[in-house]
Amino acid sequence: MEHTPLPGIDARPSPAVLQDFDRLYGTGCRTCDRVLCGHEVVFSLALGFKSAPRCLACLAQGLSRRPGELRDEVYRHVQDRACFRSAWGVANEREGVAGNALPACLWRENLDAPTVTPPALT
Ligand SMILES: [Zn+2]
Ligand SMILES: [Zn+2]
Numbered sequence: 001m002e003h004t005p006l007p008g009i010d011a012r013p014s015p016a017v018l019q020d021f022d023r024l025y026g027t028g029c030r031t032c033d034r035v036l037c038g039h040e041v042v043f044s045l046a047l048g049f050k051s052a053p054r055c056l057a058c059l060a061q062g063l064s065r066r067p068g069e070l071r072d073e074v075y076r077h078v079q080d081r082a083c084f085r086s087a088w089g090v091a092n093e094r095e096g097v098a099g100n101a102l103p104a105c106l107w108r109e110n111l112d113a114p115t116v117t118p119p120a121l122t
Pocket of ligand 1: 029030031032033034054055056057058059
């Protein structure tokens with residue numbers, strides 16, 4: 001499958017990412033006002049929307065992508081970068097996601113089936 005690079009990939013060290021994560025955690029989507037979960041905050045940071053985080057549906061709409069496809073693609077970026085991966089781990093912890101499973105808040109039945117497998121915990 002072809003993947004176009006995503007805009008604004010942010011690769012700052014993790015303390016800055018974790019600070020942004022805490023600042024945005026529990027705030028609302030700048031488009032639809034729905035409260036963001038931690039995973040959506042990480043997605044927004046990974047896509048460079050640190051001053052205007054959005055929920056998955058609004059991110060996908062803004063980028064003209066299918067939500068399930070964008071979700072799996074951004075997830076791969078997150079797992080590739082230690083700074084985002086650590087913030088993702090914090091989101092998993094806060095939302096009670098067991099081990100390193102794909103969180104049910106974003107991998108829902110009404111979205112595409114996952115095309116990614118979470119890496120094993122080491
Ligand atoms: Zn939204
Ligand atoms: Zn979540």
